Each structure stands twice: as C-alpha cells, then as structure tokens.
Amino acid sequence: MNGRTDQSFPEIREAVRKLCAGFPGEYWRAHDRDRAYPAEFVQTLTREGFLSVLIPEAYGGSGLGLGAATAVLEEIHRSGCNGGACHAQMYTMGTILKHGSAEQKARYLPAVASGDLRLQAFGVTEPTSGTDTSRIRTFARRDGDAYVVNGQKIWISRAEHSDLMVLLCRTTPRDEAAKPSDGMSVLLVDMREALGNGLTIRPIRTMLNHATTELFFDNLRVPAENLIGVEGKGFKYILDGMNAERILIAAECIGDGRFFIDRASAYAREREVFGRPIGENQGVQFPIARAYAQVTAASLMVDHAAALFDAGQPCGSEANMAKMLASEASWAAADMCVQTHGGFGFAEEYDIERKFRETRLYQVAPISTNLILSHVATHVLGLPKSF
Ligand SMILES: Cc1cc2nc3c(=O)[nH]c(=O)nc-3n(C[C@H](O)[C@H](O)[C@H](O)COP(=O)(O)OP(=O)(O)OC[C@H]3O[C@@H](n4cnc5c(N)ncnc54)[C@H](O)[C@@H]3O)c2cc1C
16 A cells, blocks of 8 residues: 555565565564574575576576666565665675676676575775775785785675675775775685685674674785786776665665555554544654655655666766665654654564664665765765865
C-alpha cells in the first residue's frame, strides 16, 4: 500500500522479498546482539544469484545493471534485512571489470560471480587522512616482483569475511607527485595469504552490526601482478567505482525509508489510544505522509542516477545527490517511525530501534553529507572552492 505500483524489476523484487521472509527480525536481532556476521543470509543471496547482477554474462553474472541491483538492495532493506554484510560483493569487482587486465578479469570475475571468491573489502579510509584521500599514507614500495606495503587503514568493512580486498595506497609520495591525486595505486590483496604475513585485522565494535575493522600493514608483500591498471592512477579508478556504491547505498536508504513507513502506517492503523486509532489524528498521519513524500522523491533521484549509470553517462553529481537525499529521507522516516510507536519504538523486538541505528550510518559513510554539498556547490554551481 505504501509502494509505487509501477516499480521496476517486479519479478526480482518479489523473489528478494520471498528470500528475505526466511530471515525475520529474530535472525537480525540475534546477530545484532552478538555483532555476528549473517553468513546464512549472505550464502542464500549468493546462491540465488542476487550478488552477481552487475557482472557481465561473459564472466558468469547476469549482467542486468545497476537498476536491477538497486531493486535487490531496496527490497532487502524494505524487508527489515540489511545488505551491508555483502553489498560490496556486487560492486567492488567494478574496479577489476573496468580497469583490470584481460587476465585479471578471466581469473577473478567468474569466481566472484559464483561466490567462490568473496571480493567485498575496499580499503581507502585512514585514521589520519579522513575524507582527504590524497593524504593517505599507506605506502606500497616496489621490490622486485612484489610491492611491500606498510601503513594503516580504518573502517574497512567485511575484511574478515573477504578473500580479496581492493586496496588504495601511495606509490609516490604526495609531495613528489605532479598532482595530489596522482601517485596512488590500486592493489588486489589476497587476504588469505596476507593475514598473519604482514596484515593484522582488528574489529571495531560500533553502534550497528557492520563487521568493520582496522587494518595494519607491516611489510606485507603483494605480487606486482596484483596491481590493477597503471601505477599512480589508482585514485581515478577508485572514484569510478564510487558512483555505483553511492547509488546502491541510496537504494538501501530508500528500502529503509519504506520499511519505516510500512511499519508506522500499520501501527498507526492498529494502535488505539483515547478510544480510536492513533492514525486518525492528523498529528500522527502527517509525519508519515511527509516521510512518504520525501522517500518517494529521493527514490526518483536514485532511479535517475542508476539510469544514467547504466547508459554509461556521467553521473557523479546525481549519484552524490541521490545518496544525500535518500539518506536524509530514511533518517527522517526513522525518527518519525520511533515517534509513531511511542515507547514501543525503543523495544528491541519491534526492530525499529535497530533499523534506526542502521540507517543513521548513511549520512556519514560512504561519504558524508558535507562533502556532497561541497561537491554540488563547487562542481555543479561553480561556487568557489573552500579546500
Ligand atoms: C561503519 C562504517 C563502515 C565503513 N566502511 C568503510 C569501508 O569499507 N572502506 C573504507 O575505505 N571506508 C569505510 N568507512 C569510512 C567512511 O567512508 C568515512 O567514515 C567517511 O567517508 C567519513 O570520513 P571520516 O570518518 O574520516 O570523517 P572526517 O573526514 O574526519 O570528517 C568528519 C566530519 O567533518 C566533516 N568535514 C570534513 N572536512 C570538511 C570540510 N572541508 N567541509 C565541511 N565539512 C567537513 C565531514 O563531513 C564529517 O562530518 C566506513 C565508516 C563507517 C563508520
């Protein structure tokens, strides 16, 4: 009743909803309580082929494109589940697909498509550089047929549940590069070989169950053949992948928003106070209606950005705006849903407080709202740069 009837990919949505019905609130609450990885959920999504929709058919995926991928993630989140445990398995491979050699594509993509290889860790953020990626310090020094990596990363999600990681490091010091964004390179790190041989992973407990970690590199040797693309051009490759990530995360926010609206509408119809359903009061109705309008508007932006991406058109600004609008709409819907539920909004068994914590992340990661506003101000509107 709260969804659009003309939604894209109805068969995919229906299949995802059915799959998610097997992973009800109790499943997520138990994993959330223990900060445990939802392995059965991820295995089921993998088996049903939902994580390989972006991989071309030639490499064993379904090659359906980003529009289909947004439908998958939106439905996962609308169902009360969370795609954060595995969404990066969908898009991290894009760096290999777009910039890898023919040999790298043939070697890795079919195994990523089948789920035999998990490529869902993406190492960019560092404790001292924050959003200013040009200041990362993790350094890869060439030594014969290998790179020797030293440094530290933070907030690297799913590192303990990934066979491979796309890692951004400096190969030329910042002050020796032609531009601050030059001199960074992308390496594909085999986590199975690296762990205990120069790579240490330390989990970080956060307010949501996100399997995020801190990584320490101490003379980790990575074969030189694992360099993706051209040495020194890695920043551009990472930026290329970020549009897909932002659009997909935006779709998760839309799913969260619809979850909150579904739950709030149902509760407002049923809960009786002062002898009538609370939903009869306009003071309760209007915030739900407002959240619906906001989520619907943001979802149009997500569809627009995904359509541009699938058409091979530039979509950086649209991907950013979609992520910002969707994350703000889902957060407003979360707040509304807690308010509609009164005290029960705080009870674990309603799943609303869990979803409330989960959806808050997206105004900070994978990119914070201020940085998006700065992009729009300077790149779209031509305002002067502040940094
Ligand atoms: C749960 C979780 C999972 C994550 N997973 C990953 C991952 O898998 N891989 C990865 O590489 N990273 C990951 N991240 C990192 C995430 O991308 C960063 O946290 C995010 O980009 C913000 O960077 P920061 O934390 O360094 O904040 P900072 O850059 O330190 O910024 C702090 C605040 O200041 C604001 N700010 C900074 N500079 C400016 C400015 N010039 N103008 C206005 N405002 C400014 C920011 O908007 C932000 O609100 C994850 C983070 C979290 C919390």
